[in-house]
Amino acid sequence: MLLDNTKNGFTLKSNFELKKAYILFRIISNKSLTNIGKKALQIALKLRLPILFLVKRTVFEQFCSGESLDDSFETVQRLYDKNVKSYLSYSVEGLENEKSYDLSLKEVLNSIEFVAKNNIIDFTVFKPTAIANSKILQKVSEKKILDEKENELYGKALERFDTICNLAHKKGVKMLVDAEESWIQDPIDEIVLKMMMKYNKHEAIIYNTAQMYRHDRLNYLNRLKNIAEKEKFFIGIKLVRGAYIEQENKRAIKNNYKSPICDSKNLTDTNFNNGASFILSNLNIFSLFSGTHNEESIYKIIDIMKLNNINKNNSKIWFGQLYGMSDNISFNLANKGFNAIKYLPFGPIKEVIPYLIRRAEENTSVKGQTSRELELIKTELKRRKSI
Numbered sequence: 001m002l003l004d005n006t007k008n009g010f011t012l013k014s015n016f017e018l019k020k021a022y023i024l025f026r027i028i029s030n031k032s033l034t035n036i037g038k039k040a041l042q043i044a045l046k047l048r049l050p051i052l053f054l055v056k057r058t059v060f061e062q063f064c065s066g067e068s069l070d071d072s073f074e075t076v077q078r079l080y081d082k083n084v085k086s087y088l089s090y091s092v093e094g095l096e097n098e099k100s101y102d103l104s105l106k107e108v109l110n111s112i113e114f115v116a117k118n119n120i121i122d123f124t125v126f127k128p129t130a131i132a133n134s135k136i137l138q139k140v141s142e143k144k145i146l147d148e149k150e151n152e153l154y155g156k157a158l159e160r161f162d163t164i165c166n167l168a169h170k171k172g173v174k175m176l177v178d179a180e181e182s183w184i185q186d187p188i189d190e191i192v193l194k195m196m197m198k199y200n201k202h203e204a205i206i207y208n209t210a211q212m213y214r215h216d217r218l219n220y221l222n223r224l225k226n227i228a229e230k231e232k233f234f235i236g237i238k239l240v241r242g243a244y245i246e247q248e249n250k251r252a253i254k255n256n257y258k259s260p261i262c263d264s265k266n267l268t269d270t271n272f273n274n275g276a277s278f279i280l281s282n283l284n285i286f287s288l289f290s291g292t293h294n295e296e297s298i299y300k301i302i303d304i305m306k307l308n309n310i311n312k313n314n315s316k317i318w319f320g321q322l323y324g325m326s327d328n329i330s331f332n333l334a335n336k337g338f339n340a341i342k343y344l345p346f347g348p349i350k351e352v353i354p355y356l357i358r359r360a361e362e363n364t365s366v367k368g369q370t371s372r373e374l375e376l377i378k379t380e381l382k383r384r385k386s387i
Contacts, residue, residue, distance in 0.1 A: 002302075003295050006380035008335045009328030011082055015384060021324075022377045024062055028360050029370035038357050052349050059356045063324040064091070065344035069114045072346045075323075079342055080120045083334040087123035087176065087320075088114070091345035091355040096133060098153070104130035105160045109167055116171035123289075123318075123341065125176040126164060128188045132157035137184035161191050162198075165206050169199040174236065176289065179209035181244050182260045183251070189220070193227070200234040204287035204316070207236030212272040213245060214260045221278055228285050238289040238320070239275050241268055243358075273300050280304050280317070287316040291343075293326040293369060298333070312337040322359070325369075328376050 003009075010018060027033050044051045065072035069088060076086045090107035092100075104126070111124040128137070136154050139146060146154060168175040177192050179185060192208040199205050210217045221237065228235050242248075245261055252259035262268040276297065279286040290301055298319060304310075310317065318339045321330045334340040345355055 002336065003298070003328050003332050005332050005335075006328060006376055006383060008331045009376060010380045011331055012078055013327070013380075015381070018377055018381055020058075021062060022374060022381075024058060025370045025373045025377070029374065034360050038360070041353065041357070055353065055356070056349050059360065060349055060352070063322070063356060063359050064346055064352060065323060066346050067348050068346060069111060072344055073118070075344060076118070076121060082331060083337075083340070084330050085123075085339070085341040086121055086323075086344050087125055087341060088121070088344045088346060089125045089127075090130070090347055092130070092347045092351040096129075096135075098156070101131045101133075101157070101160065105163065108164050112164070112167050112171055112173050112175070115173045123174045123176055124168070125178060125343070127178040128161075128180055128191075129184070131160040131164075134180070134184055137180075137187050140187040141184055158191065161195060165195040165199050169205050172205070174205055174207065176207045176236075176238050177209060179211045179240070179242070181251075182214060182248060193224070196228075196235060197231055197233050200236065201232070202234070204234040204236030207238050207287070207289055209238040209240060209291075210275065211240055211242035211244075212275050213242035213262055213268040215262050215267070215271065216260065218271065218275060218278065221275060225282055225285060234287065235285055236287045236289070237279060238291050239272065239279065240291040241272055241294070269294065269297065273297055276301050277304060280308070280310070283310070283314075283316050289318045289320055289341075291320040293321055293329065295329065298329060302338075313339055315339070325373065 013021070027037065041051070041055070065075040065086075065088070072086075072088055076088070079086050088111050090104065090111065092104065092107075108124070108126045108131070115121045115124050133153055136146065136150050136157070139150065140154065165175060167173075177188070177195075180188060189208065192206060195206045196204075196208070210220060224235050224237075242261070248261050249259050252261075262271055272292065272294070276288065276290060277300075279288045280301070288301075290298070292298065301317075301319075305312070305314075305317070318341050319329070319333050320341045320343060321327075323342045323344045330340045330342055345352060347355075
């Protein structure tokens with residue numbers, strides 16, 4: 001099978017790096033150990049214990065590309081040498097104040113300039129709540145009236161969105177807008193729609209993210225298509241399964257409303273595959289960034305491409321995986337000529353710890369993900385030993 005070739009999959013990993021990754025994924029696969037590690041890390045940080053070196057040598061090196069854009073470029077180049085592209089994300093999370101929003105804006109604009117100067121990178125990305133207050137987004141989503149101060153702050157957030165998208169358009173850099181929780185996603189969808197209408201007149205520059213564990217996202221894609229046909233613009237979509245399943249279901253139970261999440265993983269998988277099929281059947285309007293580690297979905301996309309004689313390296317179709325995970329997917333796809341790309345988070349070690357904790361928690365909760373990583377690493381170490 002295409003994605004089972006571990007020689008290609010771990011081409012950039014030394015034996016030492018593979019063994020270190022194996023130990024890390026063994027820990028992450030154990031929910032109790034992950035929770036203990038998370039609490040110990042939080043306590044150590046509060047007590048200001050000197051543990052950042054340990055974090056850097058373990059989870060940071062596994063899942064992040066560096067502390068700055070310049071630090072990350074070595075990783076970008078190493079990936080590119082194997083035909084795997086990169087997109088860089090300033091992954092500082094959890095800060096909710098105007099100063100942090102302005103700092104995030106600066107980092108995103110810097111990343112656009114950085115991509116524009118380096119023709120081996122095509123995309124960059126930002127998280128809406130890194131530049132906009134989530135409480136205000138929730139009030140807008142709930143159609144509540146904003147007070148004068150909130151209106152002013154929301155206006156600033158809209159300006160930040162436009163500043164980012166305007167520069168991306170000017171520089172020809174494709175911009176991915178991450179998805180958030182459902183209770184703040186509606187205004188984000190509307191803002192990104194306006195950005196697409198404004199900046200995607202000739203090609204898809206601005207991409208929104210559709211979390212397909214939501215049962216309403218096929219309707220969303222169809223609505224987008226209808227608007228794009230009428231208003232004459234192109235649509236960029238990053239298709240993912242979703243990252244906030246526990247928060248979504250807990251909130252739905254607490255507030256007594258129907259969860260926006262599909263009732264089962266099978267339904268989520270079907271929804272994702274149907275979304276990919278819908279986009280691929282409308283490539284005259286859509287560009288697809290498939291952000292998935294699910295090998296079955298990737299094979300389905302490849303089958304659709306073959307069936308419709310779509311070139312492997314069609315510039316409207318990308319396969320994206322997280323840095324430090326599913327290298328078997330990224331490197332094997334790249335080796336066969338598909339557009340493979342890695343998500344490279346960067347930022348000061350202490351500031352990206354919330355991202356690293358979330359990454360560990362997501363790995364723990366995704367059934368089969370870490371066991372697949374462990375299986376592949378064991379296979380490659382065994383293969384190397386037999387040479």
